[in-house]
Amino acid sequence: MFDSSVPRVPLQRSKGSVLATLPHELAPGTLDQFELDLLAKVREHGLTGVVIDLSALELMDLTEFAKLKRIVQMTQMLGPKIVVVGLRPGVVAGLVALGADATGLTTALNMELGLEVLRAQASGVALSEAAELPEVLRQALLGTG
Amino acid sequence: MLRQQVVLVALESDVSRAVLAARDLAQATGLSTAQCGAIVTAVSELARNIVKYAGHGRIELSIVARGSQRGLQAVAVDHGPGIESIELAMQDHFSSSQTLGLGLPGTKRLVDEFEIDSEKGRGTRVVVRKWA
Numbered sequence: 165m166f167d168s169s170v171p172r173v174p175l176q177r178s179k180g181s182v183l184a185t186l187p188h189e190l191a192p193g194t195l196d197q198f199e200l201d202l203l204a205k206v207r208e209h210g211l212t213g214v215v216i217d218l219s220a221l222e223l224m225d226l227t228e229f230a231k232l233k234r235i236v237q238m239t240q241m242l243g244p245k246i247v248v249v250g251l252r253p254g255v256v257a258g259l260v261a262l263g264a265d266a267t268g269l270t271t272a273l274n275m276e277l278g279l280e281v282l283r284a285q286a287s288g289v290a291l292s293e294a295a296e297l298p299e300v301l302r303q304a305l306l307g308t309g
Numbered sequence: 310m311l312r313q314q315v316v317l318v319a320l321e322s323d324v325s326r327a328v329l330a331a332r333d334l335a336q337a338t339g340l341s342t343a344q345c346g347a348i349v350t351a352v353s354e355l356a357r358n359i360v361k362y363a364g365h366g367r368i369e370l371s372i373v374a375r376g377s378q379r380g381l382q383a384v385a386v387d388h389g390p391g392i393e394s395i396e397l398a399m400q401d402h403f404s405s406s407q408t409l410g411l412g413l414p415g416t417k418r419l420v421d422e423f424e425i426d427s428e429k430g431r432g433t434r435v436v437v438r439k440w441a
Contacts, residue, residue, distance in 0.1 A: 189325075189328075189329075192321040192324070193321075222346065223332075223346060223350055224350075225350055225354055225357065226415070254347075255346070257346070257347070258346055258347060258350040258419060261347070261350075261418040261419045262354065262415030263412075
């Protein structure tokens with residue numbers, strides 16, 4: 165699947181999280197390669213948080229948005245919390261006009277707020293699920309956090 | 310100044326070429342950043358429809374004038390299967406699936422003018438315009 169002609173999305177790791185910065189325009193295959201790279205990275209390093217930075221991205225159509233949603237969904241199923249940050253107003257205007265469904269996406273204005281959302285989610289989910297899931301509670305109590 | 314450009318569309322990479330060409334022309338037309346984004350996204354949707362449903366076709370981009378006003382016009386033409394019911398295709402699909410429908414109602418919302426002409430078995434022609 166590796167194609168050297170497809171630009172890779174840089175993935176920077178910081179503690180248990182990874183920051184993915186998407187380019188200003190998406191070449192064909194960029195999101196597919198990103199999906200492979202991100203899932204591999206998450207698994208390899210046991211990451212607990214993912215931030216996808218779209219602040220440079222100028223355009224997104226429905227097909228690309230659907231791919232992004234799929235990547236977010238897949239990553240979430242692996243375990244990490246994930247937040248999409250920096251969507252430009254123009255991109256958002258286009259997606260809303262196209263009727264894009266953002267259900268399941270957690271977004272934040274910028275990186276700083278995105279990291280806060282991740283932290284809140286990590287603790288919030290552990291607390292709310294702890295009541296019904298002893299296993300989660302046990303993990304939360306024994307966890308590294 | 311380049312006033313017209315035709316992009317043949319068959320592959321995903323052609324969608325990108327159409328998008329880039331539309332962006333160049335949109336800027337040359339004098340559209341605002343928001344207007345550029347809207348028409349270029351519309352072109353992207355139209356080009357994807359061609360790849361997905363017709364196999365191949367073309368996007369004709371041109372800078373047009375209406376009095377002193379300038380605009381960007383994009384014409385998407387294919388000789389694919391055509392649309393059986395334009396009325397149905399222009400209805401919003403409030404389904405959770407992004408793959409349902411042609412995205413035409415959304416494309417229409419992105420532009421100032423939208424015309425569609427389609428005949429089953431003969432192809433589809435969509436004209437969109439955005440005025441500066």
